[in-house]
Amino acid sequence: MDFALSEHAALHNTFMDFKIPNGFVDMHDSYRAISKVLWNDLEQGNIALRELGVERFRRLFLEHQTDKDPVAFSNTYLGYLGKEAHLMAGALEVLEELSHCRLVIMTNGFGEVQKSRLQNSELGSHFEHIVISEEAGYQKPDSGIFDYAFSKIGIEAKTKTIIVGDSLTSDIQGGINYGIDTVWFNPNGKKNDSEIQPTYEIQDLLEVIDIVNGSIGNRKEGDK
Known part of the structure; x- marks a missing residue:
């Protein structure tokens, strides 16, 4: 599956739900950097998956001084992500x-x-x-x-x-x-x-x- 396309759509929809219309443009680069670190931590056994799901948004909102609830944001994002099913060519x-x-x-x-x-x-x-x-x-x-x-x-x-x-x-x-x-x-x-x-x-x-x-x-x- 084309995860980049799926992630883009799910993040955009979640930012819109949380009244952050420029969220994807303003925060995506930060999100990807934070997410990469945390997924590496997961592979090394240093963090649990459920903790990762919330922690990436907690760090993101802290960096961008946003007072949104990372738990609620994570749940909404995962809900949208589950609906995205874009396939790679071939x-x-x-x-x-x-x-x-x-x-x-x-x-x-x-x-x-x-x-x-x-x-x-x-x-x-x-x-x-x-x-x-x-x-x-x-x-x-x-x-x-x-x-x-x-x-x-x-x-x-x-x-x-x-x-x-x-x-x-x-x-x-x-x-x-x-x-x-x-x-x-x-x-x-x-x-x-x-x-x-x-x-x-x-x-x-x-x-x-x-x-x-x-x-x-x-x-x-x-x-x-």
Whole structure:
């Protein structure tokens, strides 16, 4: 799904509900910076998801000297976010072409939001399970959520499993930790300055089809 588009719409609608018509323009950059720090904290196990949901707006309103209630704002925002189901180009085609595979969603996000977004999209019927960090008791990149996912689908063959994701620190690091191949979806061609090296890097979702079906794709030099 196109999260940036979904986030934009949900934030805009929430700011409008709270009588902050210029909120998105004035606060979005600050919000993204704060949110990035907190999601990194979540991945490191330093904050709980529910706490993150409110804390990002508490910090935002403190920075911008706004007296809005961060709890109420968070609840409204998550409600709007659950209604946003914008798909990336090629998403349905990839899922249809990979219908012979067992497909699972693994998310660190809010369970009720992710389930709602799936119900509002054409994606839901293509996935066997949705693995939610809150239910698993672990979040990516922790190997515990991968153990949980593998137990859900009843397989152990890591060599026949691949994870596709847009986060180096969550999806790709998690896959590396667990010993499975990784596909970093990098549509904007961001430079990877980290030590986290995916098995594959793609800019077009359709490349996933060739990778899964055995083509080399953009496999990193020196990988097995």
